[in-house]
Amino acid sequence: MTSRPRFVTPGVRAGIVVTGTEVLTGRVADRNGPWLAEELRRLGVDVGRIVVVGDRPDDLVAALGHLRADHDLVITTGGLGPTADDLTARIVGDVQGRPSTLDAALYDTVRAIVAQLVRRRGLDADPEALDAGSRKQAMVPVGAQVLAPVGTAPGLVVPPAEGRSGPPVVVLPGPPVELRGMWPAAVAAPAVRAVLDAASPLLEDTILLWGTLEADLAATLRRIEADLVGLEVSTCLRGGELEVVTRYPPADAGRVDLLRRTVLGDFPTGVFSTDGRTVDDLIGDALVARGWTVGVGESCTGGLLGARLTARAGSSAYVLGSVAAYHDRAKTSLLGVPPELIEAHGAVSVEVAEALADGARRAFGADVGIGLTGIAGPGGATADKPVGTVELALVAPSGRRRRTVRVPRDRQEVRTRSVTAALHELRLLLGDGG
């Protein structure tokens, strides 16, 4: 949902081809497309379209042709494995008019890497199979630039053959660690550099809101739309948070500032971040600033709140831990929740959430205790407590907060959304001074 990009400068555009039947069929979520889009954005390159294809040659050819037509750079990910069916390198070469041949030096390199891998892992691998794989991975389109392997697969930069037009194609491996490791070399390749030199880096401004309705935000944006002409402003609702992201050339900084001030003016309590920091960052920084620690007592989320709080590097400075008391007995034995309280109010109740928060604070010796109990479903609902009912309670030296949230009726959604809600309650608690 983007405000109509009326006069966005065309700029430099890249298209991305993600290969792999496992991605196409949804067995694996693609992590490369988004990562590349973000890296390209920093370089001032817009991603126009991403095409996901399986491992059928015809589809890969069609995708390359589709993106070549109106992009300045094409990047492919995946399909560089040792098996004969990983066809990306050869097909890109064919499309660019550069047939593939064995690169003897690269063959030696790949063989050495594979030999080391097999030795290090103590694997009992068939030498003939390994050699066939290495040979395949060393087939290079004539005149292409080889990007040194990070895993076993080399990458490629394949410009169109002499006398042909069209963008260069960068061929990167599928495993995210390999792709990311190879990216600096891809960016530095002369054929890529030549495209990037035409790009003017764009800045990005992000406003994050919590508890604001998308329609109300849209009304605000409409009110100032005359001032936003030419800016690419996109709004997006994600896990209950509303994001306003603006991409702009440096000259438009003044208008972006107006946008920021207007949104802040209309939603003073809704806006929680204007500097790119997430709610995770904000609570981490606030806890560090106060020298406070946090302990969690959670139930239906089974450890997800603890996992989220510790996902951030450096979180050991303020997270002591979490007890996921999935069974009621554990609520009592580990967090001291009285069985009578559970009996009287039910495990999903304000009272039990508070007892979990107090119990976690005590058990971990933490400054802040968080209690979370809810009905993730599909079972467990009652007449007055439908699936998605979650009780949150927080206790800190500065006071208490509690809140009942109702989130969509899907087990995974209930769990992730209630964790996000807990983080925002913690943010609000920390913002209340103390």
Next chain:
Amino acid sequence: MTSRPRFVTPGVRAGIVVTGTEVLTGRVADRNGPWLAEELRRLGVDVGRIVVVGDRPDDLVAALGHLRADHDLVITTGGLGPTADDLTARIVGDVQGRPSTLDAALYDTVRAIVAQLVRRRGLDADPEALDAGSRKQAMVPVGAQVLAPVGTAPGLVVPPAEGRSGPPVVVLPGPPVELRGMWPAAVAAPAVRAVLDAASPLLEDTILLWGTLEADLAATLRRIEADLVGLEVSTCLRGGELEVVTRYPPADAGRVDLLRRTVLGDFPTGVFSTDGRTVDDLIGDALVARGWTVGVGESCTGGLLGARLTARAGSSAYVLGSVAAYHDRAKTSLLGVPPELIEAHGAVSVEVAEALADGARRAFGADVGIGLTGIAGPGGATADKPVGTVELALVAPSGRRRRTVRVPRDRQEVRTRSVTAALHELRLLLGDGG
């Protein structure tokens, strides 16, 4: 990585357009493409390509044109919101030769839904903004079939205008809950039905392996490749697990059976599932069959192992809970790990992993205890314990298991991979009888 699909029957193919700058830029992961691919597969429809576009009209037009060329059905997701910049419906109508006009009945429907929503949530929304949004959502390409809203946005089935050729386009909303709720109506629409009638449902066979090298599996597949001609066999390495997925018409069942027996014969300990059940399913079922419960003591994963074990509906039958003892003090106070043990061997050590497992078993009164401690990074590494070193220990009535795993040097990867490794150790422990 698919074995070359030499003679795959063309069959019925669908293309998917995912719209949204937030997806293109990676701020939001698309959940609709994979879900649709799976639903279509069940109906015997192959997904050829998925194209992700932002909210630029030209890119949407290009994506529709690209997929129309060699697909029998095109499905779009997203871009149906109330804001003027959500352009999918209008553009699909234009591409199919069907200009949009206001559908008065639909306008009433949408207004009523929006009014109820505002009332229920107690929102203070601008009536004019809401009405503009409802009116926009009620614009329908002439002759298109309207799919009743699940949220506020109606869906559409838009066949090409009279005298034009090309596939029908199904227009679905972006929020996954709305898309999924609308899918049955889309499938039942006559224009879609006509396409689906030509499809012959494909079966899918999945073999899952753990601890097997991809190159070795490739060698096995090469050995029997003459028997696999015409089958679409794809292999994929995911989080340390290796997947072999075969899609086939019912007549090929015998050859798929041969494939399954061959892989099982070559990798008798590697193969852990041939019936589609995941490692999560296997351990859940095994724990239920034995009537055993499990308790977890984890450290660097911060609750992720507990969260994974409880992600499955019905897991309360066998998971009692998890203590994420992120701080060493919590390892002692909640799980009884002696401070001297941590002092002597370090928090990341076989000894502490065993003490966590024993402590969790005791603290939760569980049959099985799992201990997990490791270095997720970026800090915390020592000379002999690099980032990615994880110690796993399990204790059960039938015995003990322990294992040191080394996973890639990325905080998130270390955490998720070590959780998967813990699940496999639990699977092996449960498979050992007892």
